[in-house]
Amino acid sequence: MINISQKLKNEIWWMIISVDYDYSRITIADHEINEGMLTLWLEDKQDFKNSLEECLQLDIPAKQFAKVIRSENLNSYEGTKMHPTKQFLYKSRIEVNEPVRWYQEDASVIEQQWAREAVVKMLLTQLVENEVVNDLAW
Numbered sequence: 001m002i003n004i005s006q007k008l009k010n011e012i013w014w015m016i017i018s019v020d021y022d023y024s025r026i027t028i029a030d031h032e033i034n035e036g037m038l039t040l041w042l043e044d045k046q047d048f049k050n051s052l053e054e055c056l057q058l059d060i061p062a063k064q065f066a067k068v069i070r071s072e073n074l075n076s077y078e079g080t081k082m083h084p085t086k087q088f089l090y091k092s093r094i095e096v097n098e099p100v101r102w103y104q105e106d107a108s109v110i111e112q113q114w115a116r117e118a119v120v121k122m123l124l125t126q127l128v129e130n131e132v133v134n135d136l137a138w
Helices: 006-018 062-071 099-106 109-137
Strands: 026-034 037-044 056-061 076-082 089-095
Touching: 006 037, 006 056, 006 109, 026 099, 026 109, 037 062, 037 109, 056 062, 056 109, 062 099, 062 109, 099 109
Parallel strands: none
Antiparallel strands: 026 037, 037 056, 076 089
């Protein structure tokens, strides 16, 4: 789960409404990762902006970005390991690197794009699901 402020939730809802609930129209205009923060600028594919100031800016803490990478198994693969003392083989997820280091050092350009898109997808899904649950509670 990605923690975001109420103000940002409102801005994301405004973007969802402006794309007529067609989430495939929401795209990442640009991105930056530094100082423990992933910054994404979102825009409507059918209404490209002239500058990043006109886009919706999302600041995602690196810890939350790492959780998304780990939950999507982007930094690991299914493999076989040998138990260190009992000498038998077993299947396990083998982590290539810590999530954020994997993103910065090991991931291909496409894998980095998948990781950023996974953040946006998880954020939109979380936002919509929470609103549905809140509506049902009434």
